[in-house]
Amino acid sequence: MESMGEVLRSMSNPAVRLRSRDLERELLNHELVLRLRAEHPELDESRLRLHLPRLYQYVEEARNCASCPGLDKCPNDFQGHYSKLTVETAGGFPDLYERKTACQLQIARDSQERIRRRITSFYVDERVLNEGYDEIEIMGKDPRRAPAVTRLYQYIGSVKESGLSARGLYLYGSFGTGKTFLMCYLLHELAVAGYSGVIVYMPDFIEELKSMMTDGAKLKETVDTLKNCDLLIFDDIGAENLNPWARDHVLGPILNYRMERKPTFYTSNYPLEGLEKHLSFTSKDGEEIHKGQRLMNRISPYVEVVQLVGENQRGLSRS
Known part of the structure; x- marks a missing residue:
């Protein structure tokens, strides 16, 4: 069918009237229009003729969808x-009404966007969050990861079934074993279930805090975000160059607020004992064992420690 839209708009031109009648007849006998007429015999042909552009749009967009080129190349208006098209009675007479309806591809994209908006990233590579997750690949990538991955699956399932608890996970292991990737997977799965989450790459976050010292509004907004999100992940904790202010006046209050309320998660190259040593030492004041212990008292009781054993995947394929 040629572009009836253009023809219909130019029907006042005698040169196209004859062709427009052929197109009108072709449109009214199109299978989609015939089906509409069969479902709504109360809609007479004269009423249909008043809505020829609307019928044309209906048929043309159905044709586009039948040979869909993909969402980004969608040719529909x-x-x-x-x-x-729907038929509704107004003023005692049936009439034809049109509404735009999202296709399945658009619905899926909207769903993913809603999920993505529930996740906030501070300094974590967005590609890690945006990539798809293949559960078979996650489990099968390296068999030595199986115990940790199984525990992660169990945690996700427990939250979906029973809701959040105040207890998170402390995932530690050597470089490149997939700790960040697995935590992003947890964040994504629980975002699908409706929970908000924040993941923070600690080395860059601690450096950025220095500039926030002079911007009280930005600092408060950031700290409030970390305090109030459903799921908070401190990624690569122990790799940052810690200073006393960041430790005692930023991390401390965040963890103090969350420890009886919402779960906090961690990835690290250190076991808990090694993290305590790290948190006890700052670039300015040197070793302060009691301050490290104070912070660990807000971490250790509220996490389950999970060791991730596996091959360094960096330089290979993802995860």
Whole structure:
């Protein structure tokens, strides 16, 4: 069918009237229009003729959808949507109404966008969060990771079934074994379930805090975000160059607020004992064992320690 839209708009031109009648007849006998007429015999042909452009749009967009080129190349007037016709009675007479309806591809994209908006990233590579997750690959990538991955699956399942607890996970292991990737997977799965989450790459976050010292509003907004999100992940804790202010006046209050309320998660190259040593030493004041212990008292009781054993995947494929 040629572009009836253009023809219909130019029907006042005698040169196209004859062809427009052929197109009108072709449109009214199109299988989609015939089906509509069969479902709504109360809608007479004269009423249909008043809505020829609307019928044309309906048929044309159905044709586009039948040979869908993908969401980004959608040729319909409203990308990711198609025309849907309904018959409703107004003023005692049936009439034809059109509304734009999201296609399945658009619905899926909207769903993913809603999930993505529940996740906030501070200094973590967005590609890790945006990549898809293949559960078979996650488990099968390195068999030595199986115990840790199984525990992660169990935790996700428990939250979906029973809701959040105040207890998170402390995932530690050697470089490149997939700790960040697995925590991003946890964040994604629980975002699908409706929970908000924040993941913070600690080395860059601690450096950025220095500039926030002079911007009280930004600092408060950041700290409030970390305090109040459902799921908080401190990624690569122990790799940062810690200073007393960041430890005692930022990390301390965040963990103090969350410890009886919401779960906090960690990835680290250190076991808990090694992390305590790290938190006890700052670049300015040197070793302060009691301050490290104070912070660990807000971490250790509220996490389950999970060791991730495996091959360094960096330089290989992802995860």
